[in-house]
Amino acid sequence: MQLAFVLYKYFPFGGLQRDFMRIAQVCQARGHAIRVYTMIWEGEVPPGFEVIVAPVKALSNHKRNERFTAWVQADLAKRPVDRLVGFNKMPGLDVYYAADPCFEDKAQTLRNPLYRHFSRYRHFAEYERAVFSPAVGTDILMISDVQLPLFTKHYRTPLDRFHMLPPGISPDRRAPANAAEVRAAFRQEFKVADDELLLVQIGSGFITKGLDRSIRALAALPADMRSRTRLMVVGQDDAGSFQRLARSLGVAERVQFLKGRSDVPRFLLGADLLIHPAYNENTGTVLLEALVAGLPVLVTDVCGYAHYIEEADCGLVVPSPFTQTTLNKMLADMLNNPQLRQDWKTNALRFADQADLYSLPERAADVILGAAA
Missing domain, CATH: 3.40.50.2000 (Glycogen Phosphorylase B;)
Incomplete structure (x- = not known):
């Protein structure tokens, strides 16, 4: 045909x-x-x-x-x-x-x-x-x-x-056998120290994806945690207003903007958490890309695929009605608990093996x- x-x-x-x-x-x-x-x-x-x-x-x-x-x-x-x-x-x-x-x-x-x-x-x-x-x-x-x-x-x-x-997650998003080596090489390339915490937000359309919420949540972290936490933003959009927001909140040096790129799986393996506090989202494919890579997720419940994060028990879902205070607390709690993040990673990879994603x-x-x- x-x-x-x-x-x-x-x-x-x-x-x-x-x-x-x-x-x-x-x-x-x-x-x-x-x-x-x-x-x-x-x-x-x-x-x-x-x-x-x-x-x-x-x-x-x-x-x-x-x-x-x-x-x-x-x-x-x-x-x-x-x-x-x-x-x-x-x-x-x-x-x-x-x-x-x-x-x-x-x-x-x-x-x-x-x-x-x-x-x-x-x-x-x-x-x-x-x-x-x-x-x-x-x-x-x-x-x-x-x-x-x-x-x-x-x-x-x-x-x-x-x-x-x-869902239709591409197989190249799944954690490979050498995931630990990919993670180490990524963090070395981007100069992410072993004791630093790396957040990633991935997707074009920064306004809809709630990037302002992510920057505010980063700025609200306790001072000692904020000083060793970085946010990498990957996507095709105008970053100007968000760079100004980061400067006004005193976290400009902790936020890095990168254009859309084809090596997203490396970011999912190199990060410690995906943050996705969208205002609205029909699905949210990146949530499942993070899941199959074993990366814990913090997401708002308005995203169509947020229920998979709950079903897999691989992160936290911010309930509606949204409040910035709730997001701030959830982010701080997730970053402050490395054992829980490891458990979420294990749960995510198990779910990725069993579910049709x-x-x-x-x-x-x-x-x-x-x-x-």
Whole structure:
């Protein structure tokens, strides 16, 4: 079959983008042709992929999305495909990968009522309705059961159109046999002393991921612990406001910012704890990447995958409603208890051996390809 995948932007370090790539490559490995429509492509093009960067521009994101959709539909009219798979919400999809939360629910609960009178709201509401309306037949690949009741509440989407997927952690995230050697080499490279404690926060979108909360929690540590604790931040985003926050709290020299990179597994093995106090998060793939590497996790309960941290007993989950004081205390307690961190590591690695945290690409391909899989 000829498959077409469509997403607004591809770059190698985004969670949605990495899921897209692995799913498309599984479909390709099963003998199907891959075409990709996007507005931005960063990174290498896999062999055999036809990548089309649509030449569309606009002053606003929603206008650009509309022009992109029209351009793609015009190209598809000339060169039809057997399946159209979207990683962003838009009209005309056969299959939608639901990486983003329910827009309508956020618009009604988190926004001023006046917001719904603006063209931006109308665009995103219309594009979400084009996927979830009972009047269309789009199959929906769900990666978090937290969002499913919100979609059915607002759109009455038939349940048989939802396909719940297991996580899809890449095998290269698992702790290797030489994990101790990798950890030692990493800490030597980044000059992390044996008695220092290393926190990592990994992911693009620093505001949503709660980086401000992490910096405040670091600053709130007791002075002796703070002086030997470092925070490494890895991700694609503008760090300016967070660097200013760190300076204002007196911890600028304890926080290091690094761009998105491909050697994330080394950070997971070299660190002492992953901190992820997100404001909202549909899933939180990095939580499971840390889990399978044996790295304890401190995460807010709004993340779709936070329940795995509790099930594996490999860290702590900050309850809602969030308070900075609670996060501060949990972080200090975790850092102050090396034996408990070792127990969490043991629990995490045991859970990684037993649970299905890996087969998302294969299961997604099954749905996309249907009887042809």
